[in-house]
Amino acid sequence: MLEISNLRAGYGAINVLWDVSLSISQGKLTTIIGPNGAGKTTLLRAIMGLLPASQGEVRLNGQSLNGTPTWKMADVSMTMIPEGRMTFRDMSVEENLIVGAFAKQHRARLKDNLDMSYQMFPRLRERRTQLAGSLSGGEAQMLAMARGLMSDPKLLIIDEPSLGLAPVVVNELFEILTRLKEEGRTIILVEQNTHRAVGVADHVYLMQSGKVVLSQPAAEVSLDHLHDLYFAR
Ligand SMILES: Nc1ncnc2c1ncn2[C@@H]1O[C@H](COP(=O)(O)OP(=O)(O)OP(=O)(O)O)[C@@H](O)[C@H]1O
Numbered sequence: 406m407l408e409i410s411n412l413r414a415g416y417g418a419i420n421v422l423w424d425v426s427l428s429i430s431q432g433k434l435t436t437i438i439g440p441n442g443a444g445k446t447t448l449l450r451a452i453m454g455l456l457p458a459s460q461g462e463v464r465l466n467g468q469s470l471n472g473t474p475t476w477k478m479a480d481v482s483m484t485m486i487p488e489g490r491m492t493f494r495d496m497s498v499e500e501n502l503i504v505g506a507f508a509k510q511h512r513a514r515l516k517d518n519l520d521m522s523y524q525m526f527p528r529l530r531e532r533r534t535q536l537a538g539s540l541s542g543g544e545a546q547m548l549a550m551a552r553g554l555m556s557d558p559k560l561l562i563i564d565e566p567s568l569g570l571a572p573v574v575v576n577e578l579f580e581i582l583t584r585l586k587e588e589g590r591t592i593i594l595v596e597q598n599t600h601r602a603v604g605v606a607d608h609v610y611l612m613q614s615g616k617v618v619l620s621q622p623a624a625e626v627s628l629d630h631l632h633d634l635y636f637a638r
């Protein structure tokens with residue numbers, strides 16, 4: 406569904422991604438793991454057009470996305486749920502959700518998608534008039550997920566959703582990921598929680614210093630070997 410080939414990107418004179426190639430299959434959950442600073446978020450930004458590629462290509466169903474502005478990504482049914490949640494703190498829960506369906510073509514289905522979000526995240530319904538800035542970390546992550554789903558994306562890109570959350574909330578989050586997978590969505594999940602990420606994934610990529618150092622079906626991954634590579638033991 407999404408092919409990333411020989412991608413190089415970075416910030417100004419500093420290059421971060423070195424010839425990164427990945428293949429994301431339709432309806433599968435692909436996880437990208439790796440230590441802090443490996444370039445995971447940079448890769449997601451490059452996929453979403455938030456950073457230009459200095460080399461290489463991102464293709465969605467055979468069509469190049471190079472040069473496609475980020476605001477057009479909703480048109481091709483791609484949504485990113487960014488690291489750090491990035492909810493609008495001074496807006497209510499419901500207003501945040503409505504922003505998620507801002508693009509013209511999604512407005513007609515606003516009410517249905519709002520219902521779908523509240524069904525999946527009942528706590529958000531209870532808190533729909535509350536300011537997003539006053540939510541707990543777990544609730545804020547659920548809001549970020551629900552906002553991302555408001556455009557009913559086929560490809561969902563999620564950056565470190567479990568960061569800083571209590572184990573019970575992490576469980577809830579992974580249940581939601583499993584449900585989204587069962588709905589047939591294609592998911593790219595960046596995670597630090599390797600054990601959980603490999604558990605839910607179909608395919609695993611490990612990144613280090615801006616390069617892909619391992620690509621394996623999740624069922625074949627040995628966590629020991631993964632951790633050896635991860636910590637460069
Ligand atoms: N806006 C920026 N300007 C300059 N350098 C940046 C910027 N954002 C990230 N970097 C650098 O790019 C490299 C990769 O960062 P990136 O955020 O992609 O890593 P990551 O794998 O997502 O790490 P983490 O697990 O901590 O989120 C780091 O060396 C970082 O300092």
Ligand SMILES: [Mg+2]
Nearest residue numbers: 445446447488
């Ligand atoms: Mg990151």
